[in-house]
Amino acid sequence: MSKTLFKSKKSRRIAGSTLRYILLITLALFILVPVLWMVSTAFKTEAETYSPNPIWIPTEITLDSFKKFWGLYNFGTMTKNSLVACLGSMIICTACSCLAGYGVTRFHFKGKKTFMGFLLVTQMFPSVMLVVPFYSVLTKYHLTNSLIGLIIVYAATNIAFSTWMMTSYFKTIPVELDEAARVDGASSFMIFRKIILPLTVPGIAAVAIFVLINGWNEYMYSSVLISKDSLKTLTVGIVALNTQNQVHWNDMMAASSVSCIPLIILFLCFQKYFIAGMTSGAVKN
Missing domain, CATH: 1.10.3720.10 (MetI-like)
Incomplete structure (x- = not known):
């Protein structure tokens, strides 16, 4: 009886920790994905920026936008x-x-x-x-x-x-x-x-x-x-x-x-x- 109770408590603790990690990872993605997209777009060319298909990693990295900044x-x-x-x-x-x-x-x-x-x-x-x-x-x-x-x-x-x-x-x-x-x-x-x-x-x-x-x-x-x-x-x-x-x-x-x-x-x-x-x-x- 005690072993069964211990296992149930341990499984509930593991399930609770897993749910917390999933929630934290989901919230982190909501923050990180826009930031990563911003940085990725900064290195894209004009053509890749307006591409109908999303491009996460630029095929041709350019610093023209950063040069325009200054x-x-x-x-x-x-x-x-x-x-x-x-x-x-x-x-x-x-x-x-x-x-x-x-x-x-x-x-x-x-x-x-x-x-x-x-x-x-x-x-x-x-x-x-x-x-x-x-x-x-x-x-x-x-x-x-x-x-x-x-x-x-x-x-x-x-x-x-x-x-x-x-x-x-x-x-x-x-x-x-x-x-x-x-x-x-x-x-x-x-x-x-x-x-x-x-x-x-x-x-x-x-x-x-x-x-x-x-x-x-x-x-x-x-x-x-x-x-x-x-x-x-x-x-x-x-x-x-x-x-x-x-x-x-x-x-x-x-x-x-x-x-x-x-x-x-x-x-x-x-x-x-x-x-x-x-x-x-x-x-x-």
Whole structure:
């Protein structure tokens, strides 16, 4: 009887593991197949791109689309503009979210819950609804068609969630550290800068990667707020390849492949900090 029960439990465990692996492999294929098709199309010729029969491996590998990325389409300037906008918004978001998160978790003041609730409410509005208000405000201060205006918009749309992330991370750091440093005569800002901030590196990395990814993939605000060709971002340039008369699929896939490389390298280098920062505060001590 016991042997039969053991075998049934073992068979159920094996069946459950098999189903989980099948599910995970299926979900992975949904993600990997489009990426592999994108990379494959980037190396195809124009004729193979429009072939009625799908061709996974190009018979004639060409780098013409990648050469156009840096030459004909001037994506080098667009990549620089995207980097400037993303890095600028990242610096603003990380600095403000660190200060706000530390203040909310360490100080008692009226309206603290209202402030955090207000930040949460700002995330409930769809992005398309904010385009006209952003455009109106930036026009009033002559910040349209400028990377500074785009940086402000990227920072404004990401700072609320970044503050929530840093607040949850600051809550995991014991308040006793602040009290011990304050007994030794340290000021609040010194405690924040020299003691608490170094302990929040995973949270800061998570916020930085989050803001960079959102800014790098953003299209709507940059397409509306920027009209000068010299200031356009990478996403706007990629979408511009989809013209009214023709879609340059191989050029578009090559540009998309190149645009993915910085994010892949960034995530591979800092994935440990990103996962730690995203999961902080999920478990109470």
